[in-house]
Every structure is written in structure tokens, then in C-alpha cells.
Amino acid sequence: MGFMAGFFGGFTLTASVLYLSVQVHRSTRLAQRDAIREQVEILNDISSPLGAYYRRFAEDDDLQKSRIVPPPKKPSAEELLKQQWNKEVKALAQKTFTLGWQDVTNTANEVTRVISELVKRQ
Template structure:
């Protein structure tokens, strides 16, 4: 620890002790002064009565200005709204609104325009069903015609393939028979002898 830090630490400690001791001494003197004052007043009140207390000062009752009245009214309205919001049973409100919506929906559904709308909807539904049935039948007819055409083409091509295979088989038989005849039907040549 250097000279400077030691000196500053010592000054700080001394000043702190002096400050606290003066603070405690001042607080004790203040308590003693109030106790002595109370005792003096008590002793003096035995000999001579205490003087009467002075009249309280007259307070003026002023009406708040317009701005203050508006602020108070605004604050009370906000408090009321917040209190109502916090105290409201929202589940009950939801159930009540659902009931009212069901009643309104029932009235709308039973009204004349709703019945007209319902009949128009049924007519459109029937037209749509008829159109779908008609188009389904048309598609079935087209599919059956195309299936028949495909079957005809397949059978025609199968016949051609059979004819081609039969003619190919006949040619192959003739070629094989010629080869066999050539190989076994003639006399062996000199070079072919073993």
C-alpha cells in the first residue's frame, strides 16, 4: 500500500467516524430537547392552564375546473369499463349468443325467401343429377364403342399374326425338309467319307 492510498484510506475512515459520531450526538440532542420540552409543558400546565388552541384555518372549497371534471369523468368511465370486462362471464355470453344465432337462423330458414331459395337449390340439384347421369351414359356408350373397335383391331391383327406364323411355319418346314433331303438323300462325296 502506497503513501497516497494509505493517506486517503485514513482520511476516509476518520471522516466517516467523525460524521457518524456527530450524527448520533445530534439525534440524541434532538430527542433530549423534545423530552425536556414535553416535561416543561407538563409542569407549566399544572401551574397555569395551557393557552387555547388557535382556530383552524378556513379552507376554501373550490370547484374543479372543466378540464379536471372531464378527467375525473373519463377515469371513472375507464374504471367502469375495465371492471365490467373483468367481471363478465364470457362462457355465459357465448352461450347466449349461440342461442340467439340459432333463433335467427331458424327464422331465416323458415322465411319465404329461404323456402324459395331451398326449392331453387333442390331444382338445381336435380338438374345437376340429370346432367351427370346423361353424361355418364354418354361416356359409357363412347367407351363401349371404342372397346369394340379395339377388340376388332386386336382380332384382325391376331388373325394376320396367325397367318404370318402359319406361312412362316410352312416355309420353315419346306426348308428343313429340303435340307434333310439334300443331306441324307444323295450319295456321299469323296471328301465327305471318313
């Protein structure tokens, strides 16, 4: 029993660390994407010659003021991880409700029988 507990404990720890590192990388990448898009939009607004020389093409002040709105609140990495965790828990719960427990019992009995036969042969 010690080997199996150690094996599954190590597997669980490794899978958890990999999962968390992938989620942190994803949230960082999304934050960088949003920051770059915002910077590109600012640079385009600054460098756009439209209205700089031709006032008749310039946007109205009201339009410019309405375009300057505070950016929407971006979810933090913690919130993204919580959302992902909740999605996975929900999927596992739905799978549990739809699972036929008789099939699980039969499969477990079959696995136990095969393992016991293998152990008896050796």
C-alpha cells in the first residue's frame, strides 16, 4: 500500500504543480495581450494624422471624450484560477451524476480479480 500511496501522491502533486503553472502562465499572457492592445491603441491615436492637419476631419470633442472611458476591470490571476477550478469541479460533478455506479463496481471487481490472478501466478 505504501508504494501505491506514494505513487498517487507524487502524481497528484506533480499534476497540481503543472496545472497551476500553466494557469499562471495563461493569466500572465492574457494580461500582456491586453496591455499591448491598449498601448497600440494609444500609439495609433497619437500618431494618427487624421485631424492634425485637416480640422474638418477631426473628431468632435464630445466624441473624443466619450472614447476615453476607464478600461474595464480585468480579472486577476486568482479570479481566473478560481473560475477555471469551478468549471472543472462542475464538470466532475456532472460526470459523477451521470455515471453508472454499477459499471464502476463491475470494473473495480474485474480489476481486482485480474490483479489477484497476476499476484497468485508469481
